[in-house]
Amino acid sequence: MAQPGYPWALELEVRYRLCGAGLVVTQSATNRGESAAPYASGAHPYLTAGAGPADGRTWVHLHGEHAVSLWADARHGWLQLFTADDVGEASRRSLAVEPMTAPADAFRSGDGLTVLAPGERFEASWGVTAGG
Numbered sequence: 001m002a003q004p005g006y007p008w009a010l011e012l013e014v015r016y017r018l019c020g021a022g023l024v025v026t027q028s029a030t031n032r033g034e035s036a037a038p039y040a041s042g043a044h045p046y047l048t049a050g051a052g053p054a055d056g057r058t059w060v061h062l063h064g065e066h067a068v069s070l071w072a073d074a075r076h077g078w079l080q081l082f083t084a085d086d087v088g089e090a091s092r093r094s095l096a097v098e099p100m101t102a103p104a105d106a107f108r109s110g111d112g113l114t115v116l117a118p119g120e121r122f123e124a125s126w127g128v129t130a131g132g
Contacts, residue, residue, distance in 0.1 A: 008038075010032060028124075038113050072125075
């Protein structure tokens with residue numbers, strides 16, 4: 001729905017699918033307006049490898065008591081990492097690995113920003129796997 005600050009009408013859809021390889025998330029946006037609309041998406045899954053601290057490797061594979069990995073398709077040109085290091089005793093119990101289709105501040109800079117023509121659809125997928 002168009003609103004002040006973002007006057008474009010987009011139809012947004014998120015599909016979640018559990019399969020043998022883990023969780024697959026597919027996000028899509030279709031421009032339902034009459035002019036081109038800037039678009040970017042990001043996700044904020046928190047991953048944990050068990051009760052102990054996560055080691056947070058840049059490979060986006062976490063190993064601890066268990067192992068978990070995050071993957072993103074080629075539409076996600078950026079990954080952003082966030083730790084909870086500033087929350088005392090909860091520090092490093094999880095790591096946010098955020099697949100993004102554009103970097104932070106893309107609406108201002110234009111870097112990596114997708115512009116959807118009227119009726120155009122954009123789709124991107126990411127997922128989480130356990131084990132390995």
